Amino acid sequence: MITTIQPKQADSAQIRPIMPTGVDCGAGLTKVCMDSGERQMRIRTSSKVLELKAPLLEDLTSKEGGHFFYRSGDRTDLIDREFLTGELAAWKAPTTHVKLSDDPALKAEYVLHTLFGALSTLPHRQEWHLFLVISTHSRKLFNDRLKELTNGSHIVSLGGKNKPQTRVNITVGSVAPEGAGSYTYAKRLNLIDSSAHAIAFDFGTSTVIPQVFSPGGKLIYHQPLETGGCIDLLEAIASDAELIRFLGTGKAGSIELVRKGIESGQFNYGTRDFNLRPIYARLIKTWLADRLRLGLKATEEWRDAAQSFVAWGGGTEMSGISRMLSTQKITTVPDGCWANAIGLQTIASALLARRI
Numbered sequence: 001m002i003t004t005i006q007p008k009q010a011d012s013a014q015i016r017p018i019m020p021t022g023v024d025c026g027a028g029l030t031k032v033c034m035d036s037g038e039r040q041m042r043i044r045t046s047s048k049v050l051e052l053k054a055p056l057l058e059d060l061t062s063k064e065g066g067h068f069f070y071r072s073g074d075r076t077d078l079i080d081r082e083f084l085t086g087e088l089a090a091w092k093a094p095t096t097h098v099k100l101s102d103d104p105a106l107k108a109e110y111v112l113h114t115l116f117g118a119l120s121t122l123p124h125r126q127e128w129h130l131f132l133v134i135s136t137h138s139r140k141l142f143n144d145r146l147k148e149l150t151n152g153s154h155i156v157s158l159g160g161k162n163k164p165q166t167r168v169n170i171t172v173g174s175v176a177p178e179g180a181g182s183y184t185y186a187k188r189l190n191l192i193d194s195s196a197h198a199i200a201f202d203f204g205t206s207t208v209i210p211q212v213f214s215p216g217g218k219l220i221y222h223q224p225l226e227t228g229g230c231i232d233l234l235e236a237i238a239s240d241a242e243l244i245r246f247l248g249t250g251k252a253g254s255i256e257l258v259r260k261g262i263e264s265g266q267f268n269y270g271t272r273d274f275n276l277r278p279i280y281a282r283l284i285k286t287w288l289a290d291r292l293r294l295g296l297k298a299t300e301e302w303r304d305a306a307q308s309f310v311a312w313g314g315g316t317e318m319s320g321i322s323r324m325l326s327t328q329k330i331t332t333v334p335d336g337c338w339a340n341a342i343g344l345q346t347i348a349s350a351l352l353a354r355r356i
């Protein structure tokens with residue numbers, strides 16, 4: 001496969017069909033970043049999967065979720081099985097779909113599913129050739145498993161069983177430690193001085209992870225905090241007494257609606273006449289201060305040697321976070337949610353170029 005690549009100067013999707021691709025399968029959101037030679041494609045879906053045991057009544061489509069039927073290929077265990085991913089899984093089975101946030105091991109098991117789901121949001125192609133760099137929080141545990149479950153040739157119908165088939169050829173170029181992609185991205189933006197130590201904080205869905213990189217960029221410390229990530233804040237808002245009183249059912253609100261309200265920047269709770277901003281403003285400072293205090297303590301022994309202090313992860317995109325971090329001299333990278341996937345794609349491009 002690799003030998004068919006054309007020289008870089010004649011770059012185009014048709015004649016250079018192997019796409020360097022970064023895959024960041026987060027506990028909450030799967031981010032896929034692909035380089036088609038002409039432009040960068042970014043696909044984001046929630047990290048949810050549902051196996052369909054009966055045909056759908058009608059086709060479902062969403063930019064944030066996918067649908068595929070596995071016809072044949074190297075994953076023989078998936079043959080003749082059909083799945084929804086992301087938002088579509090949550091639409092169809094709100095309570096029984098698999099959430100990758102439930103168990104870290106699920107990420108390795110379902111990364112191929114979420115990747116097919118992501119591809120199904122794109123226009124049909126007969127063939128994809130992907131050269132992947134995937135991140136994992138434990139290479140020791142998941143390196144071999146991730147490769148074994150993902151590598152190979154897969155014939156699928158993206159969008160559902162009755163759709164034309166697509167061959168997806170996948171080579172896993174490397175399994176990178178969590179944070180390597182974000183480091184590469186931040187370095188390219190000159191936000192990290194790689195001649196000295198760098199301290200980073202990854203504000204994710206399930207976790208907040210302080211990370212320390214050596215001069216030259218090797219990961220030397222990576223330990224999720226005991227407290228959770230954005231999900232703790234979303235849960236606290238969803239179960240705030242003010243919202244519960246408004247909803248009038250005695251039950252907490254929907255975490256998904258809270259997430260969407262925050263991400264939109266409008267803070268609306270779904271279509272209801274309730275604005276989450278006052279609750280958010282009340283809770284956000286303590287949420288951040290607690291995590292920052294623990295994160296700074298965990299990385300204390302490297303602080304004096306470090307030259308760069310940065311933050312990434314989707315949580316840094318929440319309103320006010322970057323401003324609050326800057327008061328502690330921590331720089332937030334732009335597009336924090338995408339930082340890792342974009343950097344992984346950069347690593348994939350470099351690895352692929354070396355193989356040509």
Ligand SMILES: Nc1ncnc2c1ncn2[C@@H]1O[C@H](COP(=O)(O)OP(=O)(O)OP(=O)(O)O)[C@@H](O)[C@H]1O
Pocket residue numbers: 025026027028029030203204205206207208229230231259262263264312313314315316317318319336337
């Ligand atoms: N544009 C945005 N505005 C506000 N919040 C955002 C934005 N994008 C992402 N987020 C928030 O960031 C969080 C997801 O972050 P991220 O994608 O880094 O987590 P993850 O990688 O899925 O989780 P983990 O790192 O714990 O495995 C979600 O709570 C989401 O609401």
Ligand SMILES: [Mg+2]
Pocket residue numbers: 026027204205313
């Ligand atoms: Mg993450």
